[in-house]
Amino acid sequence: MTENTGAEATEILPETAAQLVELERLQRSLADAEERAKSHWEQYLRALAELDNVRKRAARDIEAANRYGLEKFAAELLPVKDTLELAVQNAARADAASLKEGQEATLQLLSRALERLGVTLINPQGQPFDPARHEAMMAQESREAPPDSVLQVVQPGYELNGRLLRPARVIVARAPNGA
Secondary structure, three states: OEEEOOOOEEEOOHHHHHHHHHHHHHHHHHHHHHHHHHHHHHHHHHHHHHHHHHHHHHHHHHHHHHHHHHHHHHHHHHHHHHHHHHHHHHHHHOOHHHHHHHHHHHHHHHHHHHHHOOEEEEOOOOOEOOOOOEEEEEEEEOOOOOOOEEEEEEEOEEEEOOEEEEOEEEEEEEOOOOO
16 A cells, blocks of 8 residues: 655555554543543532532531520520619619519529520439539538438539530538448
């Protein structure tokens, strides 16, 4: 087989034709691979941008949750503040019974506000002592209470949605020395 291009004749041998076919196949394969690589690169860049957007959105959500969580807390405590201010303003002309009644009402308002915020009271009177939730102030002998139980609550503890805010301060029962 000869090919005449005008200036000189070139002979294409069968093995050269096979190499040309292989070269064309490799060039097509390379072009396909480059196209796939370009597509993958674009997908990578889109995924990277989406990840950055998710990070920014999460940061904004956390900031908003902190800001508005505190807002909810403040809104729950405002009625308590109002009641205390009213009590202070009227303290000079109120009798002891009405002052006590006002204090009890304010304490109820505060307790309800804390409850709505997820704060729960820990009052372990008579329960077994739990060092994870209770702080022993002292141990006292007792014939009535079982050893290592809470004999008296000195100061109640509090949890916020199951997480300890403050342990209950307690007096723990112990067996009498002679028993």
